[in-house]
Amino acid sequence: MSETSWPFIGPEPALRSRALARRSVFPRVRFDIVALVTVYLAVLLFIPSSLVFRPLGGIGTPAMILSLLVLLWYAISWLTGKVVPTGSGRPIRLAVLAFALAVLASFVAAMTRTIPVAETLGAQRGLITVLSWSGLVVVLSQGISRYEQIDVIMRRTVVFGSVVALIAIFEFYSGINVTNYIRIPGLSLNLDYSTLLTRGSFNRPSSTAVDPIECSVSMAILLPFALHQAFDPARTSRIRRWLPVVLIGFAIPLTISRSGIIGAAIALLFLVPTWKPRQRRGFLLALLGVLAVLKVAAGGLLGTLDAYFTGLFNTAGDGSVYSTRVSALSLDWPYISARPLFGRGWGTFLPETYSWTDNMYLHILIETGIVGLICLILLYLTGIQCGAAGRRKTQDPRRRDFGQALVAAIAAAMVTSAMFDSLSFPMFSGLIFLILGTAGAYDGIMTKEEYTSGFLAGSGHSVTSGRR
Numbered sequence: 039m040s041e042t043s044w045p046f047i048g049p050e051p052a053l054r055s056r057a058l059a060r061r062s063v064f065p066r067v068r069f070d071i072v073a074l075v076t077v078y079l080a081v082l083l084f085i086p087s088s089l090v091f092r093p094l095g096g097i098g099t100p101a102m103i104l105s106l107l108v109l110l111w112y113a114i115s116w117l118t119g120k121v122v123p124t125g126s127g128r129p130i131r132l133a134v135l136a137f138a139l140a141v142l143a144s145f146v147a148a149m150t151r152t153i154p155v156a157e158t159l160g161a162q163r164g165l166i167t168v169l170s171w172s173g174l175v176v177v178l179s180q181g182i183s184r185y186e187q188i189d190v191i192m193r194r195t196v197v198f199g200s201v202v203a204l205i206a207i208f209e210f211y212s213g214i215n216v217t218n219y220i221r222i223p224g225l226s227l228n229l230d231y232s233t234l235l236t237r238g239s240f241n242r243p244s245s246t247a248v249d250p251i252e253c254s255v256s257m258a259i260l261l262p263f264a265l266h267q268a269f270d271p272a273r274t275s276r277i278r279r280w281l282p283v284v285l286i287g288f289a290i291p292l293t294i295s296r297s298g299i300i301g302a303a304i305a306l307l308f309l310v311p312t313w314k315p316r317q318r319r320g321f322l323l324a325l326l327g328v329l330a331v332l333k334v335a336a337g338g339l340l341g342t343l344d345a346y347f348t349g350l351f352n353t354a355g356d357g358s359v360y361s362t363r364v365s366a367l368s369l370d371w372p373y374i375s376a377r378p379l380f381g382r383g384w385g386t387f388l389p390e391t392y393s394w395t396d397n398m399y400l401h402i403l404i405e406t407g408i409v410g411l412i413c414l415i416l417l418y419l420t421g422i423q424c425g426a427a428g429r430r431k432t433q434d435p436r437r438r439d440f441g442q443a444l445v446a447a448i449a450a451a452m453v454t455s456a457m458f459d460s461l462s463f464p465m466f467s468g469l470i471f472l473i474l475g476t477a478g479a480y481d482g483i484m485t486k487e488e489y490t491s492g493f494l495a496g497s498g499h500s501v502t503s504g505r506r
Contacts, residue, residue, distance in 0.1 A: 071181035074108050075191050075472070082468045083198045086217040087248045089225040096228050097163045099464045102170045109173030112181060126482020127179025130474055133413075133420035134175045140410040141168045141384040147407075148383025157386040164385025171471040178475025185437060185483050188476060192263050192440075195472075199260040200282040202245045203289035206253055209234060209243035210292040210336075217246060237294045240339060244293075252463040254298020255454045257286045259469060262305045262443035262450075269317060270436060291332060291343060297457040299343070301450040308446035312439070370395065373404045381407035398455040401462070417474070418452040424477040428484035437484065444477045 082101035091098035115121040141164065148161050182188055205216050215234050235242040235250060247253035264286050268279040290298045310318055332339055370393070373382060384405045387395075395401040403411045422445050429441025451470045454460065461467045 071177070072187050072190050074111070075178070076194050078104050078108060078468075079191075079195055079198050079472075082465060083202050083246060085222065085225075086220055086246045087252075087464045088217060088227055088229045089220070089222055090228040091224065092226040094166075095159075095163060097167045097464075098228075100222075100225070101464060101468050102167065105170040105174050105468070106166070108177055109170070112173075112177045121181065123180040124183045124479070124482060125180070126182070126485075127175070127424070127475070127478020129420050129481070130175060130179055130417075130424055130478035133417045134172050134471075134474070137410070137413040137417050138168050138172050140380075140406050140413040141165065144381045144384045144406040144410055147377060147380040148386050151382070153383070153386065154391075156388060156391065157383065160385040160388055161383045162385075164383075167467075168384070171467065174468075174471045175475040175478065178472065179478030179482065182476070182479035182483070185480075185487075188440070188480055188483070191476065193267060195469075196260060196264045196267055196282045196286075199257065199264070200285045202247070202253070203257055203285040206243035206245040206257075206289040207285070207292060209245065210241050213241050215244075217244075238338075240292075240294055240336070242294050243289075245289075247465045248463055250293040251295045251297050251458050252466050254290050254293035254295035255301050255451070255458070255460070256465050256469055257290050258298050258301030258305060258454070259447040259450050259466075259473065261286050261290070261302055262309055262446040263440075265309060266439050266443040269313075269439065272436075287328065288331075291339065292336065294339070294343065297454045300457070301454040304453045305446040305450040308449055309442060312442050369393065370400065370404055374407075377407060379407045380409055381405045384410070394459065396458055398458070398460045398462075401459050415452075418448055418455075421448040421474040421477045422452075424481040428477075428481040431481075431484040431488040441480060441484070444473065444480060447473055448477065 078101060081104050082099075085100050087099055089099070090096060091100075091103065094103075112121065116123060145161050145165060148157070153161075182191075208214070209216060213234060229248060234244070242250040244250045244253045247256060261283070264282040267273070268283050270279065273279045287302070290302050310321065313321070329340070373387070373392075376382070381402075381404060387401065387404050395404070399411060399414070402414055406413075425441045425444030425448065429438050429445070432438055432441075448470070451460070451466075451473075460470075
């Protein structure tokens, strides 16, 4: 018997056609992780980090607000059944949970002492920031279900980062601060850099980042992914493959930042040994070419960088490392010894009231104590482990190389965090937590592919290793 004979079983054809027409006019909005992350990346990298929603202060960047909205959308989509969590990234989610709980414990500890209003507001804003970071890790690790999605997201990340690098190169040569000409209704300047910083006779570009150091380190942690995509044999256009590498790699020394150069060196230290001999030889020749171009295109820059690194620990010279990074430990030791376990409270060690630490590990030791410091280090190490573990589970060369790029980027972020207050800078923190979430998703996807390949092989089916 046909369905239309019984009105209680199904609608009549006319009613059904009208329902289908309404659905085509008003399609149901679904959770699209790639589209959401793309919008987040555009907001994070293209809107200057110095523009904020004034009521939230320095943490009120559009990217932070958007990450909270993405978390909310993901939660609603999960509750309404529009998205099913993949279950991937359990180690990284546990690590970020431990870090968030350490921050929460420090907040409780802060509220048990006599605390100024400014520090109370800072602690409250700090909780919002950690929620947004945790949301990035959860949404990415649970929302990405296929390697192809990771590939698209990281390709767009590199392209957007190349634009940031291009702006930095323009600022270096022109002396024009591009962010002075970007005004967005509803946003206010949190920091006013009307002119570019300088070192010696050179401009220090910051592009859309807050500071040249943040710009250079952000480019350093994107460099491994640009190199991974450049070596992809599936891409035939050499310009598309190597232009991002050239722009990102060229922008790093132009910021005249030791942190960025050291970050890039750490990333390459993890990448180069895994390359084929032909790739290593090509990279060495390319590096020599870049140095030659810098010698011609920015005369005197290499000498400035050489003197800058030579005086790294010279207390009679530049002295920035000694005076602000080494001696800061003795200056801030009373704050650490007063509350060694859970710290004085996340977001309460205000630079305008106390001092700049220029060391994220020292900063977090003061604010969240030994517990928070251990949790942050474990978070970085867990991200590295996810990249390395996922790499071991696949035989596909391209996917293995991506796992090594994750390891290199997180290792660079981990090392450079000892050189500036990394998590206080919105572009860096937004990128590194996006990468950590991606590492969790990557490990989970490679685990499932390994299991599927092994199951099919055990069943007698012919499979291509590393492929679905």
